[in-house]
Amino acid sequence: MTAEIIDGKAIAATIRGEIKAEVEAMQAQYGKMPGLATVLVGARKDSQAYVSMKKKACAEAGITSFAHDLPADISQADLLKIVQDLNANPDVHGILVQLPLPDHIDDEEILGAISIEKDVDGFHPLNIGRLSMKRREPLFVPCTPRGCIELLDRTGVKIEGKEAVVLGRSNIVGLPVAMLLLHRNATLTICHSRTKDLPGVVRRADILIAAVGRAEMVKGDWVKPGAVVIDVGTNAVDDPTAKKGYRLTGDVDFDEVKEVASAISPSPGGVGPMTIAMLLRNTMDSAKRAVGMK
Numbered sequence: 137m138t139a140e141i142i143d144g145k146a147i148a149a150t151i152r153g154e155i156k157a158e159v160e161a162m163q164a165q166y167g168k169m170p171g172l173a174t175v176l177v178g179a180r181k182d183s184q185a186y187v188s189m190k191k192k193a194c195a196e197a198g199i200t201s202f203a204h205d206l207p208a209d210i211s212q213a214d215l216l217k218i219v220q221d222l223n224a225n226p227d228v229h230g231i232l233v234q235l236p237l238p239d240h241i242d243d244e245e246i247l248g249a250i251s252i253e254k255d256v257d258g259f260h261p262l263n264i265g266r267l268s269m270k271r272r273e274p275l276f277v278p279c280t281p282r283g284c285i286e287l288l289d290r291t292g293v294k295i296e297g298k299e300a301v302v303l304g305r306s307n308i309v310g311l312p313v314a315m316l317l318l319h320r321n322a323t324l325t326i327c328h329s330r331t332k333d334l335p336g337v338v339r340r341a342d343i344l345i346a347a348v349g350r351a352e353m354v355k356g357d358w359v360k361p362g363a364v365v366i367d368v369g370t371n372a373v374d375d376p377t378a379k380k381g382y383r384l385t386g387d388v389d390f391d392e393v394k395e396v397a398s399a400i401s402p403s404p405g406g407v408g409p410m411t412i413a414m415l416l417r418n419t420m421d422s423a424k425r426a427v428g429m430k
Contacts, residue, residue, distance in 0.1 A: 139394040140291070142366070142401040144283075147290050148409035152197050155413075155420050159198035162429055170423035171200040172230045172256065172415075173222045177215065177241065178208035183234045190232065193412045199419055202228055208238050215241060216249055223251040229426055230256030230419035253425070256418035258282075258312070267315045275425075276418045281313035283410030284345055284366050285320070287401055293343065293364050295320040301341035303327045303387070304348040309368050313345050346387040356392030365393055365400040368407045 162168055172194055176187045187203075194201045202225075204218055222231050231254045237243045252260050258267075258278035266272040288295060300322035304310035310326065318324050327337055328348075335358045338344060344365045346354050351371035359365060369387030386403025394400050401407060424430070 139365075139397040140399040141394075142287050142291050142399055142406060144287060144401055144406040144409045147287060148283075148413040150290075151286070151410075151413040152193065152416060155199075155416050156197045158420055158424070162423065162427065163198075166427045166429065168423065168427050169198065169200050169227075170230075170419050171202060171225075171228045172232065172419045173202040173204065173225075173228045175204045175206065175215075175218060175222075175231070175233045177206045177210060177234070177237055180236075183236075187234050190412060190415060193416060194419075197416050197420075199416060200227070210241075212241055212245070215246060219246060219249045223249075223254060226426075228254065229422040230254050230415075232257055232415065254422060256415060256422060258418065259307075264307075264312070267312060276422070277316065277414075278308065278312045279414035279418065280309050280368065280407060280411045281316055282414040282417075283407055284309075284313050284368065285316050286414065287366060287407065287410060288343065288364065291364075291399060293399070295322050295343065297321060297323070298342040299323045299325070299340055300343040300345070301325045301327060301338055302345045302347065303338060303354065304346070304368075306347065306349075309347040310345075313347070313368075317343070317345075348387050350387055351385050352387070352389040354388040354393060356389065356396045359393050359396045361396055362398045363396070365397045366407065367401050367403040370403055370408065 174187050191201045222228050231250045233246055247259050252262050255263055255276050258276040263274040263276050266274040300317045302310050302314045305326055305328045314324055314326050331337055338358045339360050341363050344363055347368035349369055351373050367386035367388040371385055372382045373385050375383040384404050
């Protein structure tokens with residue numbers, strides 16, 4: 137058996153097309169455009185690249201970008217003032233503070249200062265708190281976990297009643313995606329570095345979400361035949377044959393696991409494009425709430 141490849145690029149492109157149509161409908165009906173503010177502190181190349189991709193995706197979907205590129209030595213107070221000004225700006229429907237922030241900045245205070253109505257990253261304590269409770273709906277779900285669930289839904293994977301294993305327990309992916317799976321009535325196991333018989337536990341999964349940050353950790357004999365595997369990891373591995381001297385790979389040994397699983401998302405090309413698509417979706421949803429659009 138060779139697994140179905142879950143094409144995150146194609147699914148994300150479909151979602152961006154849906155959002156573009158909604159943007160056009162909003163502009164026609166309300167004369168308003170969704171707006172996303174990006175806040176970049178310092179000159180980290182990876183952060184600059186991420187923000188650039190987000191701006192490009194906004195432009196393609198018709199979402200207005202408000203860019204704030206700030207020096208690395210900005211003070212906590214000045215950064216807070218920028219966030220507060222964006223909270224008060226009615227043209228801004230989403231605020232994204234690119235992490236990581238410099239060491240002298242308290243990122244918890246900065247993220248907590250973002251209005252819950254504009255927390256399109258989904259990291260505000262109230263949104264995370266609602267996500268972790270039964271019968272509570274957060275205004276926003278973190279983009280990468282939401283993208284994982286969207287990949288399952290759009291591939292036709294039934295979640296209810298299935299045994300789901302999440303490998304990794306980060307605040308950004310592992311814990312939120314675990315909560316989403318619970319809300320969808322999966323039976324859930326969260327694995328981590330202290331889990332006993334890790335391969336054996338992972339092998340129980342009907343649905344496996346790998347988000348541990350270790351290159352090709354999940355081998356073919358870790359996976360139940362017929363399981364659905366979502367690979368969140370993006371890891372740089374030395375490769376002298378590659379132009380840059382390295383290649384990107386996921387947390388799953390793709391070549392091995394594709395021969396066991398029924399469906400698998402590649403990395404790159406799986407969850408990554410969905411993260412940006414879900415950021416646009418969260419921004420669009422925020423704008424629709426702001427104008428009263430169904």
